[in-house]
Amino acid sequence: MREFDYIILGGGCAGLSLAYELEIHEKLKNKSLAIIEPRVDYKKDKTWSFWKIIPHNFDDCVKKSWENFSVNIPGKTNYLVCKDYPYQSIDSGLFYKKINNKLKENKNIYFFKDINEIDKKNSFVFNSIPNIKKNHLNIWQHFCGVEIETQNNFFDSEIFNLMDFDCEQRESVHFFYTLPYSKNKALVETTWLSKMNDNTQKDYDNQIKNYIENNLKIKNYKITYKEEGAIPLFYPLIKKEKNMINIGTAGGMTRLSTGYTFLNIQEHSMYIRRNIENIVNSKNYEISKKYQFLDEIFLRVLDNHPEKMPNIFFKMFKTSPKTVIKFLSNKSSLLEDLSIIFKMPKWLFIKALFY
Numbered sequence: 001m002r003e004f005d006y007i008i009l010g011g012g013c014a015g016l017s018l019a020y021e022l023e024i025h026e027k028l029k030n031k032s033l034a035i036i037e038p039r040v041d042y043k044k045d046k047t048w049s050f051w052k053i054i055p056h057n058f059d060d061c062v063k064k065s066w067e068n069f070s071v072n073i074p075g076k077t078n079y080l081v082c083k084d085y086p087y088q089s090i091d092s093g094l095f096y097k098k099i100n101n102k103l104k105e106n107k108n109i110y111f112f113k114d115i116n117e118i119d120k121k122n123s124f125v126f127n128s129i130p131n132i133k134k135n136h137l138n139i140w141q142h143f144c145g146v147e148i149e150t151q152n153n154f155f156d157s158e159i160f161n162l163m164d165f166d167c168e169q170r171e172s173v174h175f176f177y178t179l180p181y182s183k184n185k186a187l188v189e190t191t192w193l194s195k196m197n198d199n200t201q202k203d204y205d206n207q208i209k210n211y212i213e214n215n216l217k218i219k220n221y222k223i224t225y226k227e228e229g230a231i232p233l234f235y236p237l238i239k240k241e242k243n244m245i246n247i248g249t250a251g252g253m254t255r256l257s258t259g260y261t262f263l264n265i266q267e268h269s270m271y272i273r274r275n276i277e278n279i280v281n282s283k284n285y286e287i288s289k290k291y292q293f294l295d296e297i298f299l300r301v302l303d304n305h306p307e308k309m310p311n312i313f314f315k316m317f318k319t320s321p322k323t324v325i326k327f328l329s330n331k332s333s334l335l336e337d338l339s340i341i342f343k344m345p346k347w348l349f350i351k352a353l354f355y
């Protein structure tokens with residue numbers, strides 16, 4: 001069986017981002033790479049959104065970008081501006097196409113459906129298959145979104161709604177998220193932060209229909225696309241091995257308080273590319289310990305007091321938008337962290353420190 005210098009296990013967001021980053025920086029000129037991916041064909045299956053706080057390789061896959069957003073709880077709306085760090089939505093269909101077209105040009109890059117088709121003994125492996133053990137205490141961000149097209153112009157396409165808590169909470173944390181792509185097209189998503197121990201919150205279709213018809217008050221619309229997913233708000237198990245690095249969700253690239261992962265994956269890819277010549281000895285890359293610690297406390301509060309979370313999120317966005325965005329994107333200074341921490345209900349967070 002054939003051997004390769006590098007193997008990427010899983011050709012999803014992290015695997016392909018890394019292969020692309022290595023390819024465009026000519027790190028695969030004299031090296032062979034095998035990408036192991038079981039899917040038969042690539043089609044749009046996700047919409048990746050984030051505040052663009054650092055440059056990345058996929059501006060041409062951006063479906064829409066916004067400089068204004070809102071957050072609301074029943075009876076109150078906060079309008080915010082994010083001109084410095086626009087919120088971008090990436091179409092995964094365009095992303096897969098762009099990367100696969102580029103990778104095809106390099107004869108040193110091979111695709112396989114199964115790892116057993118090759119010999120991996122002497123390769124360096126980048127693994128994006130998460131090792132998740134079922135645990136009923138773990139919290140997930142689970143969601144379902146639909147893209148709709150309305151008969152009449154309805155949306156203000158210049159402002160998106162990050163969180164609308166004006167919906168049933170069912171003793172959990174639940175909000176809607178609306179990305180208006182144009183005056184008559186939008187992604188509307190129902191999102192839950194919960195332990196997902198049963199299926200009672202998964203009547204997504206009803207939740208979305210009810211929200212579109214009764215909250216947004218849209219009667220004539222058609223659904224053109226649907227996506228569903230669950231992001232672990234805990235770190236998958238990482239087995240340390242000399243010739244392997246975990247990447248993507250498997251590599252702990254998710255910010256646990258928000259589920260945002262895409263831009264962390266891009267930063268991790270750049271880090272690997274810079275260190276590829278000495279990857280065996282390079283330092284482990286991770287989201288800073290400061291955020292790991294703060295997110296853990298935040299999730300404890302969420303677990304103990306789900307009913308308080310709409311207000312807590314609302315208050316968090318009462319800080320300057322630039323500060324909150326930097327905080328949520330792992331780029332805040334200590335002063336900025338403190339300005340957010342001071343907005344939080346102190347007693348709940350202090351209690352959560354000691355559980």
Ligand SMILES: Cc1cc2nc3c(=O)[nH]c(=O)nc-3n(C[C@H](O)[C@H](O)[C@H](O)COP(=O)(O)OP(=O)(O)OC[C@H]3O[C@@H](n4cnc5c(N)ncnc54)[C@H](O)[C@@H]3O)c2cc1C
Pocket residue numbers: 009010011012013014015036037038039045046047048049050113115128129227228229230231247248249250259260261262263265
């Ligand atoms: C629907 C959805 C929407 C999301 N939206 C956002 C967002 O808006 N913003 C954000 O920052 N994050 C978002 N995320 C979180 C995160 O960015 C994505 O999950 C992202 O795809 C993670 O990349 P990954 O490479 O770790 O996993 P994936 O993209 O899932 O890639 C893993 C790949 O491994 C393959 N695979 C599985 N088993 C094997 C095997 N045994 N051998 C080989 N290959 C295998 C899979 O087919 C897949 O292609 C979203 C997640 C989901 C599910």
